[in-house]
Amino acid sequence: MNQRAKASVAIPTMTFLGVDRPAAIKDTLLLGMTDRSYLPKAEDPRSDWVASVAAPSFRLLARQGIRVENFCTIGTGTGLDALAAIEIFRPGKVGITDIHADVIEQAQHNILENTLPDYPLHLLAGTGDLLSPMTRSDVSFDLIYENLPNIPADEELRLEEGQNSSTFIASREEALPAFVSQYLISLHYLAIEQAYPMLNHGGRVLSSIGARIPLDIILKLSRSLGYDSSLLLYTWKVQSEPEDVIGGYAAWEKQGLGPFRFYPVKALHNAFGPRAYVDGTDDARDIDHYLSYYELSAVEAYEALRAGQSIGHTVAMLESVKP
Numbered sequence: 001m002n003q004r005a006k007a008s009v010a011i012p013t014m015t016f017l018g019v020d021r022p023a024a025i026k027d028t029l030l031l032g033m034t035d036r037s038y039l040p041k042a043e044d045p046r047s048d049w050v051a052s053v054a055a056p057s058f059r060l061l062a063r064q065g066i067r068v069e070n071f072c073t074i075g076t077g078t079g080l081d082a083l084a085a086i087e088i089f090r091p092g093k094v095g096i097t098d099i100h101a102d103v104i105e106q107a108q109h110n111i112l113e114n115t116l117p118d119y120p121l122h123l124l125a126g127t128g129d130l131l132s133p134m135t136r137s138d139v140s141f142d143l144i145y146e147n148l149p150n151i152p153a154d155e156e157l158r159l160e161e162g163q164n165s166s167t168f169i170a171s172r173e174e175a176l177p178a179f180v181s182q183y184l185i186s187l188h189y190l191a192i193e194q195a196y197p198m199l200n201h202g203g204r205v206l207s208s209i210g211a212r213i214p215l216d217i218i219l220k221l222s223r224s225l226g227y228d229s230s231l232l233l234y235t236w237k238v239q240s241e242p243e244d245v246i247g248g249y250a251a252w253e254k255q256g257l258g259p260f261r262f263y264p265v266k267a268l269h270n271a272f273g274p275r276a277y278v279d280g281t282d283d284a285r286d287i288d289h290y291l292s293y294y295e296l297s298a299v300e301a302y303e304a305l306r307a308g309q310s311i312g313h314t315v316a317m318l319e320s321v322k323p
C-alpha cells in the first residue's frame, strides 16, 4: 500500500473517458493523490484536460486506425492520461514521467491498481525532466503525449510546492528559437524536440496546448523540428486557476511577450455551440475567424476577470507526425 496518498478521487470510466464498458481498466478509477499530483476535475469533466482533450484525441486516432503498442506520457500527474491510453489503444508498453518522485510513485501505483489484473502491461516509470527518464531504457514509442505547463515562474514561487509545477516552469538553459520564447511555449518545444529520436517511424507526439497564441505558431512548433504538423482537435476551456494564469500571462505580456489571447466564455459557447470540439486544422481556423472579434489580450482579460467576467481560452491538440 502506498503511504504517500493523502486523498483520492473516483473517476467513472465510461462517462469520463467517453468509452464503452471498459475492458482493460476498472469501471471506476480510484486515483490516490499526493500534495503535488495534478488534481483531476472529477466533478466537472468539461474542465478536465484528460476528459475533454486527451481522451477525445485518443479516440479520434483509434477511429482512424492508428495503432499504439508503445505509449508514453510526459508529466503524467495521477496517471489518468496513461489509463485512458491503456483503455483506448491497449498498448503493451507504457512510459510515464514527471518531475516529482512522489507523483511518479503514486501514478505508478494508480496505474497498476486500476488496470485489470490480466492486462499484460509493461510499465516504465521515471522521475525527471521531460523525456530524460526514458532515454536510459531501450524503448521507442508510437505515441508520446504531453500537457505541459507554460508560464515561467517568478523568483519567489517554489515549484516543488503543491501543484505549482502544473502551471509554472523553471527558466531553461537550452537555446530556443525566438518565436518559442516570445509565446511561452518552451516546454512543448523541448518535449517535441526530445521525442523525435524516440519515436518509431510514423510515430507521433500529441501536445495539449492552451491556444492563447496564434494557431500558426502552434503548428510552427513541430514543423520547425521536421515533423508533419496539424491540429487533431480544437476545443475550449474555462480558464482554470484564472488569477494565477491570466495574471501570469498579463505580467509577461506587459514585458513585451505574446500578445496572448483569451475570450469571454459566452463567445466560446457561441463559437462551438453544442459541439464539445471540432477536428482538423480547417475547422479550428473557422472557429478562430469567428472568435477574432471577441479576442482579449491577457491584460484586457485580467481586467475583465477582475470585473467579474468569466474568461476562457481555446485548446489545440497539436499532432506532430514523424515522417
Ligand SMILES: C[S@@+](CC[C@H](N)C(=O)[O-])C[C@H]1O[C@@H](n2cnc3c(N)ncnc32)[C@H](O)[C@@H]1O
Binding pocket: 037, 038, 049, 050, 054, 073, 074, 075, 076, 077, 078, 081, 097, 098, 099, 100, 103, 128, 129, 130, 131, 146, 147, 148, 149, 165, 166, 167, 169, 187
Ligand atoms: C497540467 S499537468 C498535466 C497532468 C496530466 N498529464 C494531464 O494531462 O492531465 C502537468 C504535469 O507536468 C509535470 N511537469 C511539469 N514540468 C515538467 C517537466 N519539465 N518534466 C516532466 N514533467 C513536468 C507537472 O508536475 C504536472 O504533473
